[in-house]
Amino acid sequence: MSGNKRKTLKKTPTYIIGLDEILNGGLPHGRTSLIFGTPGNGKTVMGVEFLYRGAINGEPGIFLGFEETVKTLCENALTMGFDLSYLKKKNLIFLMNGQIEPDVIVSGKFSLKPLLSIISGKAKEIGAKRIVLDALDVVFGLLENPIQVRSELYQLNLWLMKLGLTTLITLKPREGYPGTLFQDYFYSISDCVIHLDVRQLDQVSTRRCRVVKYRGSDFGRNEYPFIITNKGIRLIPITKFDLRHKPFGERISSGIKRLDEMLGGGYQRASCILFAGEPGTGKTILASTFVTQMCKQNERVLYLSFEESPDAITHNVTSVGLNLERFLNSGKLLIYGTMPEATGVEEHLMRLFDKVESFSPQHVIIDAISACERIGGKEAAFDYLMRILNFLKEKGITVVLTNQTSGRKSQLEISGNGISSMVDTVIFITYVHGEKEVNRTIQILKARGSSHSNKIKGFRINDSGIEIYDI
Incomplete structure (x- = not known):
């Protein structure tokens, strides 16, 4: 019967060790996902690795950062073996500084439209399949006018839907208004939300990853420890046991x-x-x-x-x-x-x-x-x-x-x-x-x-x- 048909959600693999297993195949293809966490949790690293591994697997990508410069980003990525400069020369990655001068925002002349227009053009030029918007909270945290915040958020959402790329946004928590406004908004428009945090117990720090929501897909619902190595992020899906033990041999x-x-x-x-x-x-x-x-x-x-x-x-x-x-x-x-x-x-x-x-x-x-x-x-x-x-x-x-x-x-x-x-x-x-x-x-x-x-x-x-x- 036609009423019993099921359609599997198309996924974009992150190629990050352990993460795709937790996400049951990867991030939602052509949709928006959010990584949320306090500073130092690995949000930018996860975004960069998502972009890098996609590029080396035939999916060009774009990185728009509002915190680190492109030079700093490339230097930091190289410590994990991610040669972004090489991929940039090969037209597999486009990196862009999105830092906004505070006086531009104060003057009321701020708009994301020019940046998004450049990104749209580059996406077509390199055939981009994925995009990372890093530290968007930095920009929206500078806006004080509620009407302006809502307007920019609305324009960004329309742009993302029109672009149709697999999008990964990183965000830090911000207290008070308008921080709570844009945080709630990104939660609502994102089909997948991932929380990262760091805890310290007995003088030992542990990073944890938790998928908070994933529309249209099942996912690992527990907390998963992860580390950042000289080869990138590695997650350990401890509670995803399927008891696939090999039988005893001779x-x-x-x-x-x-x-x-x-x-x-x-x-x-x-x-x-x-x-x-x-x-x-x-x-x-x-x-x-x-x-x-x-x-x-x-x-x-x-x-x-x-x-x-x-x-x-x-x-x-x-x-x-x-x-x-x-x-x-x-x-x-x-x-x-x-x-x-x-x-x-x-x-x-x-x-x-x-x-x-x-x-x-x-x-x-x-x-x-x-x-x-x-x-x-x-x-x-x-x-x-x-x-x-x-x-x-x-x-x-x-x-x-x-x-x-x-x-x-x-x-x-x-x-x-x-x-x-x-x-x-x-x-x-x-x-x-x-x-x-x-x-x-x-x-x-x-x-x-x-x-x-x-x-x-x-x-x-x-x-x-x-x-x-x-x-």
């Missing part, structure tokens, strides 16, 4: 024969394995033994350490006969260490994402997840680990986690940070205190989708590695 060896037997044949490829235990029980050695086994099989391993430097890790495991240095030299192993307190969740996430994308490992070690709370508390640790595990599981990467416990066997204590649902195999190592000696034991607490031993075994670390024995 069995792979832990590097320890007796442990493989306890696990029913070894770890399952693409699963998440957790080593939990008190300090000094051998978690890092278990992880390094697995690293050695996989590298010997010509597979790549990425090792993230929150507690030791790469040099310290490679040196310490030599005491049990493990030589990780040779795998580093052969390019099969990449170790990088970072302090949890060094930056916020988003920066840590992006660093790991970038390492995974560039190194393409089959396996990732995170040592130790108990240090993640130092990134910004329990909530930050949970967010970080859930995003990381979801990302790695979607790629079918085997993940090995270590978690430092106090010796208790509670679920939260062992898995740490509330991520037990994402962990497939849990191996618990603990101390047994005798009268004259302290020994270690190992047991399998969980092995999803697999039979496993329920026996507690002895666990010994010697010069040739790990020995597991019956007790």
Whole structure:
């Protein structure tokens, strides 16, 4: 029946990492969108990147700025690798200063018409498909006559509709009249409204992006963290989980024969394995033994350490006969260490994402997840680990986690940070205190989708590695 027909809204991709996923394809094609936020939130950066990436993908664009000069804009954009001057020479981008002298406005002679007329001509000349109007609040904030404000807003809206380009407007909040007037007006004429803000918690600043409205389209309705890198903006759609985890693959060896037997044949490829235990029980050695086994099989391993430097890790495991240095030299192993307190969740996430994308490992070690709370508390640790595990599981990467416990066997204590649902195999190592000696034991607490031993075994670390024995 004709009454049941649906038409999908045409979209213009921004080509900004993560943003199009949140916008379900991009900004509304041929319509007006608004980016709203206080100074320093990344509004101009997002506008410039929208324009730049469009131009290099065959969609010429125009930038009309009312705050920064073209020279400053080009210099700032170049720090992210956006060569606007080159694109300008190629007639793929037109950049225009829109600064208005205050005395022109005071004299009552101000009008946007001359600027808009120039832009219209340039749009036809270069075949523009998209346009950015940056910091329009600067101009309208200088107008005091309500009639003039309404007139200019009306003329601008008519011009935008006639032009038919995909438009992105950036705006800062302004208190009092006429600020509230033009802010409300731009909200009403915009088909898509994006809020950007910056928050500081425990001395760590976090940028957030939220889509407030999108006419005719569904969109991600949560807040999404983002960072500004030397390659532009990157958003992390944390709450847009579709649970596209890869199924478990074949069995792979832990590097320890007796442990493989306890696990029913070894770890399952693409699963998440957790080593939990008190300090000094051998978690890092278990992880390094697995690293050695996989590298010997010509597979790549990425090792993230929150507690030791790469040099310290490679040196310490030599005491049990493990030589990780040779795998580093052969390019099969990449170790990088970072302090949890060094930056916020988003920066840590992006660093790991970038390492995974560039190194393409089959396996990732995170040592130790108990240090993640130092990134910004329990909530930050949970967010970080859930995003990381979801990302790695979607790629079918085997993940090995270590978690430092106090010796208790509670679920939260062992898995740490509330991520037990994402962990497939849990191996618990603990101390047994005798009268004259302290020994270690190992047991399998969980092995999803697999039979496993329920026996507690002895666990010994010697010069040739790990020995597991019956007790």
